Amino acid sequence: MWGPYLMRRFALISIPYLWLLALFLVPFVIVFKISLSDIALSIPPYTPQFDPSAGWPGVTAFLSDLDLENFVFLTTDDLYWRAYLSSLQIAVTSTVLTLLVGYPLAYGMANAPDRWRPTLIMLVILPFWTSFLIRVYSWKGILAGSGYLNQFLLGMGVISDPLTILNTNTAVYIGIVYTYLPFMVLPIYAALERLDGSLLEAAEDLGCSRKSAFWLVTVPLSKPGIIAGSFLVFIPALGEFVIPDLLGGSKTLMIGKVLFEEFDKNRDWPVASAVAVILLLILIIPIILFQRNEQKQREAEQ
Amino acid sequence: MTAPTEFHPWNDPQAKPLIRFQNVTKRFGEFTAIDKISLDIFAKEFFALLGPSGCGKTTLMRMLAGFEDPTEGAILLDGADIAGVPPNKRATNMMFQSYALFPHLSVFDNVAFGLRRDRLPKDQVQARAEEMIALVQLGPFANRKPHQISGGQRQRVALARALAKAPKLLLLDEPLGALDKKLRQETQFELMDIQEKTGTTFVIVTHDQEEAMTVASRVAVMDHGKIVQVATPDAIYETPNSTYVADFIGDVNIISGGADPVDGKIGIDWAEGQPPLTGICEQDIAKGETVFMAVRPEKVAISSEKPADRSNVVAGKVHDIAYLGNISTYYVQLSGGQIIKAQTANTRRIARRDFTWEDDVWLSWTDTAGVVLRQ
Ligand SMILES: Nc1ncnc2c1ncn2[C@@H]1O[C@H](COP(=O)(O)OP(=O)(O)OP(=O)(O)O)[C@@H](O)[C@H]1O
Numbered sequence A: 001m002w003g004p005y006l007m008r009r010f011a012l013i014s015i016p017y018l019w020l021l022a023l024f025l026v027p028f029v030i031v032f033k034i035s036l037s038d039i040a041l042s043i044p045p046y047t048p049q050f051d052p053s054a055g056w057p058g059v060t061a062f063l064s065d066l067d068l069e070n071f072v073f074l075t076t077d078d079l080y081w082r083a084y085l086s087s088l089q090i091a092v093t094s095t096v097l098t099l100l101v102g103y104p105l106a107y108g109m110a111n112a113p114d115r116w117r118p119t120l121i122m123l124v125i126l127p128f129w130t131s132f133l134i135r136v137y138s139w140k141g142i143l144a145g146s147g148y149l150n151q152f153l154l155g156m157g158v159i160s161d162p163l164t165i166l167n168t169n170t171a172v173y174i175g176i177v178y179t180y181l182p183f184m185v186l187p188i189y190a191a192l193e194r195l196d197g198s199l200l201e202a203a204e205d206l207g208c209s210r211k212s213a214f215w216l217v218t219v220p221l222s223k224p225g226i227i228a229g230s231f232l233v234f235i236p237a238l239g240e241f242v243i244p245d246l247l248g249g250s251k252t253l254m255i256g257k258v259l260f261e262e263f264d265k266n267r268d269w270p271v272a273s274a275v276a277v278i279l280l281l282i283l284i285i286p287i288i289l290f291q292r293n294e295q296k297q298r299e300a301e302q
Numbered sequence B: 001m002t003a004p005t006e007f008h009p010w011n012d013p014q015a016k017p018l019i020r021f022q023n024v025t026k027r028f029g030e031f032t033a034i035d036k037i038s039l040d041i042f043a044k045e046f047f048a049l050l051g052p053s054g055c056g057k058t059t060l061m062r063m064l065a066g067f068e069d070p071t072e073g074a075i076l077l078d079g080a081d082i083a084g085v086p087p088n089k090r091a092t093n094m095m096f097q098s099y100a101l102f103p104h105l106s107v108f109d110n111v112a113f114g115l116r117r118d119r120l121p122k123d124q125v126q127a128r129a130e131e132m133i134a135l136v137q138l139g140p141f142a143n144r145k146p147h148q149i150s151g152g153q154r155q156r157v158a159l160a161r162a163l164a165k166a167p168k169l170l171l172l173d174e175p176l177g178a179l180d181k182k183l184r185q186e187t188q189f190e191l192m193d194i195q196e197k198t199g200t201t202f203v204i205v206t207h208d209q210e211e212a213m214t215v216a217s218r219v220a221v222m223d224h225g226k227i228v229q230v231a232t233p234d235a236i237y238e239t240p241n242s243t244y245v246a247d248f249i250g251d252v253n254i255i256s257g258g259a260d261p262v263d264g265k266i267g268i269d270w271a272e273g274q275p276p277l278t279g280i281c282e283q284d285i286a287k288g289e290t291v292f293m294a295v296r297p298e299k300v301a302i303s304s305e306k307p308a309d310r311s312n313v314v315a316g317k318v319h320d321i322a323y324l325g326n327i328s329t330y331y332v333q334l335s336g337g338q339i340i341k342a343q344t345a346n347t348r349r350i351a352r353r354d355f356t357w358e359d360d361v362w363l364s365w366t367d368t369a370g371v372v373l374r375q
């Protein structure tokens, strides 16, 4: 029925779908199933367990034991929604901060002489060669009360008492901005590098100052890069666990931390799964927006 | 159809040029793109720059627009040196060879861009932009983005955008190259109309010599960063100052030989045993100097009988015929192997053509038709 060409085409197209199915959809279904279960003292620590040997009655019994109890529970304890909100706030703030730091960097790179550019890109990527954990850990040494930053500022006479940065939200912002900066810089750089210099000349020719040409031409044309970079920072920052755990304080409330505590300390897999499912639902919105942006950009480039 | 005949400020020593290039040189590193150019362009001129690719036309324009500063020399606008004046402070607008349309803005917003920078009232911006869009016949496309229109339409957007601010000096870098012949002619007349109405000074780059002839008050022919000749279109055509210009503008026959000046005319001994050809020359030429005679093909008559009354007569054989519809070009081979082109208007049907391949024919032209050149 199908020619070999169509077969091959189908096989080719199906690879990414199989990938998504195996690595995204199946795990999600499992997590979702656990989120509908109840906590139990067993291994694994939840019930009901799906038992295929019991046949059809087993399936119906299994299904009837699933409920939305854990999701209801999430609404009763304000810890959870406060953690979601606080995560959102921290993710948004640090995305904006990363943009503020990353845009000038990308702009400088795109306007650097051609022969420097490969080196500059290397420098942006270079931190990835060291383990993420070690790099975040070393921020502890920099930000601590007697850390390098305070030593430096005290030595310069800028401050007389050491600043408390470590174990506050500020340290978390610093950590996130530092860690995710390349994800912001690279897409913006790519957009700026493509920018045709004669457009800026045209803008100036038509009466723009350098500054207004930047706002009216450069910024709008780097928008796809800004959007891509912002999502690449925002999405992982929202569920971030390591950075708030290492650099944040007891008051730093992030959903990643809550999730970890539910799984690890409370061994409450069903509630932890429910938290994860909600997190995913929150993330789906920006992910869809992100994909739209990519799509639009591709269309514009044709 | 060219500018009114009484308009030739370049002949008036009192006239003040709008733009003056004083020994302008522009180098990019080691490479000299513009080589000691001195040039005056007067207000209300329609000045055409002609020359082969890479000869420096765009560079010259970019210096006027303010994107490049001369390496040496000065450019004066109304008598004042404009070096260092940024592009947004110059009363010039440039249409870029690459169009440089803003991809994120619609056709309308592209055209309105410059008007908005002047903080004009909204309704004026709207009216002016619409007027410009109508002028280039893009009304139905006003809301499209540049990537949604054709190449020729983009070119027209770029033109409309440059025209919109009605600047004192308009720089058009190949404004009509992507348009079909009919639209190009319409737009040429549109441009001349605008020029007449607004008195704007135009500097235009074109690869189309016919276009330069149609629109320009003067034409500058460039070669390797130098200006070879600046003159009115008819002077460039009739009295080129070099074989380079003669060859660049229109079709031409070049015959070289030793000069023999006789009462204001120049004889050329062009071949052994042949009577000399005679032509006119505005330069002083010494006897025996090697010179070149340029004759336009349409000034060469072709006949089967030897004409008695022409001063330049040569014999040959029809080597090839190019039929171009309204005219035919005969490629006639002389006994020395040289090919001379002769053009005749096809007033009769092609079947009744007088000459055909391998016919023995006579070519003749008057002595005023032959321009004698040194180089
Ligand atoms: N920024 C630059 N750096 C180095 N060389 C340049 C630069 N701009 C132009 N040139 C060189 O200067 C010369 C003149 O360029 P220009 O763009 O003025 O040519 P043009 O006459 O406009 O040609 P075309 O008809 O192809 O548009 C070319 O040889 C070009 O390579």
Ligand SMILES: [Mg+2]
Pocket (backbone or CB within 6 Å): B057, B058, B059, B097, B173
């Ligand atoms: Mg050019």
